[in-house]
Amino acid sequence: MSASEYKRQAAEFAAEMVEDGMVVGLGTGSTAAFVVEALGRRHKEGLRFVAIPTSVATEKQALGLGIHLTTFGEHARVNLTIDGADEIQRGTLNLIKGLGGALLREKIVAASSDRLVIVADDTKLVDHLGMKTLLPVEVTSFGWEATARQIERLGGQASPRRNRDGAFFVSDGGNLILDCRFPVISDAKRLEQEIRSIVGVVESGLFVGMATDAIVAGGEGIAHLTVGA
Numbered sequence: 637m638s639a640s641e642y643k644r645q646a647a648e649f650a651a652e653m654v655e656d657g658m659v660v661g662l663g664t665g666s667t668a669a670f671v672v673e674a675l676g677r678r679h680k681e682g683l684r685f686v687a688i689p690t691s692v693a694t695e696k697q698a699l700g701l702g703i704h705l706t707t708f709g710e711h712a713r714v715n716l717t718i719d720g721a722d723e724i725q726r727g728t729l730n731l732i733k734g735l736g737g738a739l740l741r742e743k744i745v746a747a748s749s750d751r752l753v754i755v756a757d758d759t760k761l762v763d764h765l766g767m768k769t770l771l772p773v774e775v776t777s778f779g780w781e782a783t784a785r786q787i788e789r790l791g792g793q794a795s796p797r798r799n800r801d802g803a804f805f806v807s808d809g810g811n812l813i814l815d816c817r818f819p820v821i822s823d824a825k826r827l828e829q830e831i832r833s834i835v836g837v838v839e840s841g842l843f844v845g846m847a848t849d850a851i852v853a854g855g856e857g858i859a860h861l862t863v864g865a
């Protein structure tokens with residue numbers, strides 16, 4: 637079975653966790669898109685919920701499926717957010733997110749969620765963050781070079797993300813993303829604090845202590861992981 641099929645399996649499983657009357661956070665990326673698709677189906681079958689999307693792309697998809705959207709003006713808390721991730725650390729469920737470029741909105745929604753459920757295929761599980769993927773950091777476009785130098789003082793190599801045409805990738809929030817290569821991250825909480833204290837950093841793709849559950853699908857079936865398990 638392909639990684640995409642495993643992503644779909646994890647997404648379908650997690651979409652069943654949404655209950656009538658919930659405020660739901662909708663993630664971004666290919667796995668989250670399967671969740672939105674499944675929730676569109678459940679909406680048509682009569683499930684009542686409202687959703688807050690984490691990107692313009694997810695907003696468009698949800699609206700196209702007739703899902704009712706809401707805002708933090710109307711709801712202070714999100715009951716359940718379902719989102720993807722680029723790496724999930726076994727045990728802690730600390731994450732690297734943002735290869736899809738939506739990390740700022742994703743973190744705002746995650747921070748207001750009672751439960752953050754991550755959906756992924758099993759290639760995303762790692763023993764230590766930074767083993768497989770770069771760490772995205774969203775920064776203001778003004779002075780990004782100075783911000784990148786400060787990140788490099790922490791031991792990472794920071795490169796601005798570019799589109800295929802060579803132009804800088806610009807996030808939904810109008811910022812740039814620096815993709816940072818760190819040696820394997822042994823203390824995610826500390827690195828997260830150090831990165832966030834740099835002037836010019838808007839948000840980092842390290843999500844520490846935020847995920848409550850991970851639904852991970854692979855050749856051995858679907859696993860429902862919780863912190864510590």
Ligand SMILES: O=C(CO)[C@H](O)[C@H](O)COP(=O)(O)O
Nearest residue numbers: 665666667720734736737738
């Ligand atoms: O953080 C993200 C977007 O900012 C995505 O959740 C992450 O990149 C995973 O994407 P995919 O489900 O396509 O593998």
